[in-house]
Structures are given as structure tokens and as C-alpha cells.
Amino acid sequence: METPYQNHINKADFDHVYEPAEDSFLLIDALEKDLEYLKKKNPTFCLEVGSGSGVVITAFGMAFPQTFCISTDVNLKACVMSKQTAAYNKVNLDACNMDLASSFTNNKFDVIIFNPPYVVTDSDECGGTDITASWAGGTKGREITDRLLNMIPKKLANDGVFYLLLIEENIPDEVVQIMSSHGYMSETVVKRKVRNEQQLVIKFFM
Ligand SMILES: C[S@@+](CC[C@H](N)C(=O)[O-])C[C@H]1O[C@@H](n2cnc3c(N)ncnc32)[C@H](O)[C@@H]1O
Secondary structure (H helix, E strand, C coil), X not given: CCCCCCXXXXXXXXXXXXXXXXXXXXXXXXXXXXXXXXXXXXXCEEEEECCCCCHHHHHHHHHCCCCEEEEEECCHHHHHHHHHHHHHXXXXXXXXXXXXXXXXXXXXXXXXXXXXXXXXXXXXXXXXXXXXXXXXXXXXHCHHHHHXXXXXXXXXXXXXXXXXXXXXXXXXXXXXXXXXXXXXXEEEEEXXXXXXXXXXXXXXXX
């Protein structure tokens, strides 16, 4: 998969929107590793929750030009940047300013992607709509992630796949248990140690 051009973004814009980092690129690596698997699924709808700069959903859209790409973010500036990143790379993206996937009532997505705010913080740091929403994950760094986990059965198509980036502090085994209780199998797609952080991408499917 190609890395999208981001030359349109000013460095100062990253004071307000998450700057693509190793975790963003690990998620793209996971999608690339699963490219043949995803091609066989021939996805109609792909949703990235928390798209930030838009680099991940744009990479997906470049590889799957026939797929409708949709993104959400609580940070309005991130929605604007995602839309611009997609446009700059000739990807058609609907970028929606919303909490997780809460306003999609009747839609089921074939692919859902999430690189959440995963840093362990106090609960009261978590839940903002500015740059703090990029990293502040509350208890176990999972407060935002766990809310999405409980939405997945309603938002993911039965033969769909959900890619989630986690770090060890998020206790991935617990996430696997939660998803198993919703009927999902899981598989670790990629794992990488970045400085002192063990990052991994797990996919969930029926
Ligand atoms: C770690 S950043 C990832 C950004 C981008 N996907 C990437 O990989 O570079 C997490 C993103 O999730 C967004 N976010 C946090 N809470 C959210 C929520 N409740 N609903 C939607 N987006 C949220 C943040 O604003 C931020 O853009």
C-alpha cells in the first residue's frame, strides 16, 4: 500500500490534530499484510473511526478505489484535515464529525479501523474534542476503545472485519475476551516494539 502524500499539511496544524506516527504506520502495515484477504472480501463500505490526519483511511482508499470510504473524528479540525488528505490523494472520503460511529444507525460496514487514544490517563482527562482526544484513553487506556467494542456488533457486517491498534498496557487479552463474548474470533496481524511501547494490531471477525 502506498503512503499518502501529506505535503499539504503545515507542521503547525499538528498542534491541533494527531500527527501520523509509528502507530498510524503500523496500522497501514497491518492492512497491507492483509491486502489479499481484504481484496477477496471486496469491501463496499470502509469506516475509520478517529481518522486524525486521514493518512490511514486515505491509504485504504488508494488501495481500494471501488470502496466507499467514511471517517469519523470528535475533533472537527481532524475531520477537515482527513478530507483534505483524501482529496490531495484523489480519494473520495466522507469525513464526519461525530463520537465513534454513534450517528450511523442503519449502516453496516465491511471494514472498520481504529487507532484509538490508548494512553493510560485519569478518566477526567479523557473524552475531550481537541488534541487531548488523540491520546487520552482513561483507565487502562481503554475507555474510548471499550465503548466502540460494544458498538461493533451493530456496525460491522456479519462477514466484516475490524482492525484495532492496542498497546500492552491496554491488556489486549481482555479486549479479545470482550470481543469473544460478542461472538468474534481474533488474530494478531502485526506487532512492533516502538521505544518502550509494544504496539499490536488485532483483527476481529466472525
Ligand atoms: C491516536 S489518534 C489516531 C489518528 C489517526 N487514525 C492515525 O492513525 O494517525 C486517535 C484519534 O481518535 C480521535 N478520537 C478520540 N476519541 C474519539 C471519539 N470518541 N470518536 C471519534 N474519534 C475520536 C482523536 O481525535 C484522534 O484523531
